[in-house]
Amino acid sequence: MDPTEAVRIALRSIRGHKLRSALTVVGLVIGIASVIVFATFGASVKAEVVNDIEGSSANNVYVFATPEDDEGFDQVIQPVFTERDVSELESTRGVTNAIPRGTVNANSLTHGNDTIARQRVTATTPETFDRGSVVDGRGFRSGADEVVLNEQAARSFDENVSVGDRLTLSLAENRTAELTVVGIVNGTEGQLPVSGFAEQSRVYVPIDPFYRTVVESPTVGVRQRAYPQVTVVTDPTTTEAARTAVESYLRADSDARELIPGGTTLTARTSGDFVAQVASVIERITRFVTGVAVIGLVVGAIGIANIMLVSVTERTREIGVMKAVGARNRDVLALFLVEAGLLGTIGAILALPVGLVVGYAATRYAEVTFALAPTWMVTAVAVGVAVGVVAGLYPAWRAARVDPIDALRYE
Amino acid sequence: MSSADAATDDATTVVDLTDVTKAYELGGVVEALAGVSLTLLEGSYTAVMGPSGSGKSTLLNLIGALDTPTEGRVVVAGQDVGTATEAERARLRGTEVGFVFQTFNLLPRLTAVDNVALPLVFDGVPRDERTARARELLADVGLDDRTDHLPTELSGGQRQRVAIARALAADPALVLADEPTGNVDTDTGGRVLDIFDDLHARGNTLLLVTHERHVAERAERIVHVKDGELVRVEELPEVDA
Numbered sequence: 001m002d003p004t005e006a007v008r009i010a011l012r013s014i015r016g017h018k019l020r021s022a023l024t025v026v027g028l029v030i031g032i033a034s035v036i037v038f039a040t041f042g043a044s045v046k047a048e049v050v051n052d053i054e055g056s057s058a059n060n061v062y063v064f065a066t067p068e069d070d071e072g073f074d075q076v077i078q079p080v081f082t083e084r085d086v087s088e089l090e091s092t093r094g095v096t097n098a099i100p101r102g103t104v105n106a107n108s109l110t111h112g113n114d115t116i117a118r119q120r121v122t123a124t125t126p127e128t129f130d131r132g133s134v135v136d137g138r139g140f141r142s143g144a145d146e147v148v149l150n151e152q153a154a155r156s157f158d159e160n161v162s163v164g165d166r167l168t169l170s171l172a173e174n175r176t177a178e179l180t181v182v183g184i185v186n187g188t189e190g191q192l193p194v195s196g197f198a199e200q201s202r203v204y205v206p207i208d209p210f211y212r213t214v215v216e217s218p219t220v221g222v223r224q225r226a227y228p229q230v231t232v233v234t235d236p237t238t239t240e241a242a243r244t245a246v247e248s249y250l251r252a253d254s255d256a257r258e259l260i261p262g263g264t265t266l267t268a269r270t271s272g273d274f275v276a277q278v279a280s281v282i283e284r285i286t287r288f289v290t291g292v293a294v295i296g297l298v299v300g301a302i303g304i305a306n307i308m309l310v311s312v313t314e315r316t317r318e319i320g321v322m323k324a325v326g327a328r329n330r331d332v333l334a335l336f337l338v339e340a341g342l343l344g345t346i347g348a349i350l351a352l353p354v355g356l357v358v359g360y361a362a363t364r365y366a367e368v369t370f371a372l373a374p375t376w377m378v379t380a381v382a383v384g385v386a387v388g389v390v391a392g393l394y395p396a397w398r399a400a401r402v403d404p405i406d407a408l409r410y411e
Numbered sequence: 412m413s414s415a416d417a418a419t420d421d422a423t424t425v426v427d428l429t430d431v432t433k434a435y436e437l438g439g440v441v442e443a444l445a446g447v448s449l450t451l452l453e454g455s456y457t458a459v460m461g462p463s464g465s466g467k468s469t470l471l472n473l474i475g476a477l478d479t480p481t482e483g484r485v486v487v488a489g490q491d492v493g494t495a496t497e498a499e500r501a502r503l504r505g506t507e508v509g510f511v512f513q514t515f516n517l518l519p520r521l522t523a524v525d526n527v528a529l530p531l532v533f534d535g536v537p538r539d540e541r542t543a544r545a546r547e548l549l550a551d552v553g554l555d556d557r558t559d560h561l562p563t564e565l566s567g568g569q570r571q572r573v574a575i576a577r578a579l580a581a582d583p584a585l586v587l588a589d590e591p592t593g594n595v596d597t598d599t600g601g602r603v604l605d606i607f608d609d610l611h612a613r614g615n616t617l618l619l620v621t622h623e624r625h626v627a628e629r630a631e632r633i634v635h636v637k638d639g640e641l642v643r644v645e646e647l648p649e650v651d652a
Contacts, residue, residue, distance in 0.1 A: 001532060001533055001535065002532070002535060002538075005532050005538070009532075012520050012521075013520070317516070318518055318519075320516075321516045321517075321518060321529075322518075322529070322533070323477075323504070324475070324477065324504055324510050324516070325504065325505060325510070325529050325530040325577065326501055326502065326504050326505015326506065326530050326533040326534060326581070327501060327505070327533045328497065328498045328501040328502075328533070329497055329498075329501070330498075331501075331533055404477050405472055405477050405478055408477075408512065408516065
């Protein structure tokens with residue numbers, strides 16, 4: 001039988017039961033659309049997050065210690081990178097800067113009459129402010145009683161802090177420091193890219209004179225400052241090579257190699273590594289949620305199978321007539337398969353815009369930029385059609401096996 | 412059994428049944444047909460009469476290639492129904508046999524013209540061609556003004572005429588009619604039988620199953636079936652049309 005004729009006959013049958021066909025299709029639309037919604041939303045979140053991370057720091061290599069056998073970002077807060085390590089890293093080929101970063105324990109921070117509790121402040125070098133991240137003022141100078149706040153920290157006092165204000169920092173061991181606010185920043189070079197999503201309030205002071213964590217360098221044999229993290233800024237064209245060089249230095253003759261506690265390992269990560277890790281986590285979540293949506297598709301498939309079985313029973317006599325006028329078993333099989341496949345196709349075609357619109361709405365609600373998930377879209381539509389055909393297999397087989405003699409007697 | 416026929420002796424054999432037995436398993440073997448032999452020549456008009464349960468429907472199903480014999484040979488248009496595959500029997504039903512049913516059996520969602528063209532769909536005839544052929548056939552049975560009506564918009568007699576047109580669509584070697592006047596009133600039934608007379612006059616081979624004597628008498632001969640056996644073949648005198 002001519003395939004176009006099979007489609008015509010199937011369409012006529014679908015039109016013959018408008019409400020029933022519509023309800024069947026709705027079931028499938030919900031299934032396919034949910035898959036598209038979740039896939040689209042996942043892709044959008046991923047694109048947004050990846051974009052955030054990649055934004056400013058693609059050429060940075062972050063050096064820190066992590067627990068062994070750990071895939072995550074767990075940073076071991078142990079001061080293992082000595083001054084010697086920092087200067088060695090800085091003189092590594094392809095490296096423009098090595099920015100050490102540590103924390104100084106504190107009690108509180110006072111602005112005028114307003115005192116807020118503050119457990120620690122970040123100690124780092126002026127290079128951390130190199131990028132266009134300074135919103136107002138400038139970065140601090142090394143050795144000066146100066147402080148830089150990020151926007152969140154500047155807003156955390158009753159009265160917003162601005163450049164030129166004085167702050168009193170109360171440190172551990174009853175030390176206090178009178179500091180001048182010289183800059184307000186939004187993000188810094190040295191911070192790990194993953195901390196950018198929920199920017200916390202941060203207070204930056206120069207390492208000199210505030211950072212006092214010292215260890216004895218195993219290689220040089222003198223006590224010097226040591227830091228838990230170093231950010232190596234590289235020439236963007238040679239980031240990978242620089243990372244390799246950094247890693248080999250860390251493994252071969254760094255102080256950190258000797259200083260790390262057992263069960264931890266030294267890690268040099270680029271932004272790309274973070275992006276890949278975050279992306280893979282989001283990808284996994286998306287896949288899981290989309291997988292849940294596939295349940296909807298299965299329900300849709302059952303709907304089609306059910307309606308096709310009803311259709312076969314209802315049209316037994318019709319099948320008998322068709323066989324009496326020359327339809328072969330496979331013609332009947334084809335007719336019912338085409339009908340089920342058409343229901344699947346109609347569902348898939350309708351589900352595509354529905355899924356995209358709802359997915360778009362979800363991204364607006366979550367305030368992420370809308371991104372398409374083309375692979376999932378194609379898959380969802382293909383699966384919709386396939387679901388129709390598969391769901392129609394058994395009913396169609398039943399139809400093909402109808403005995404025309406019985407069918408013609410059937411009332 | 413008898414192969415006597417009103418047609419000429421050198422006419423082609425359209426249907427040939429030799430010692431045909433059809434048995435069903437119904438809590439014990441029931442023989443619906445037992446050793447029936449029958450020949451239908453081209454252009455002949457035969458009526459099959461018998462009470463219900465006599466086996467006349469079984470006979471019709473076998474000749475119509477809807478069923479296969481348990482024993483014996485059923486040859487329709489040169490094809491052995493017993494050994495034919497399902498697809499071959501479907502082709503036989505589609506192109507060599509035209510069915511006319513008591514309850515018309517038109518497809519409710521198809522217009523008259525599409526119903527008539529249906530056998531040609533499964534025979535792979537292009538759409539334009541089969542529509543033209545269907546319109547022609549509907550005109551022949553006097554329904555040229557009802558071609559695009561659905562069966563529900565037609566009277567019983569009109570539906571049966573659509574069914575007859577459908578039976579002729581593939582220009583079959585044989586038209587099988589099962590109580591074609593059973594569901595229409597006497598006047599309408601008379602007109603349906605007039606159409607069969609026309610078909611006969613034009614050289615079609617007809618086999619008509621009925622339990623009504625006056626219907627059977629329109630044929631050239633009556634085959635009487637009882638308890639699965641062919642009990643008597645009655646030759647009818649030629650009536651002037």
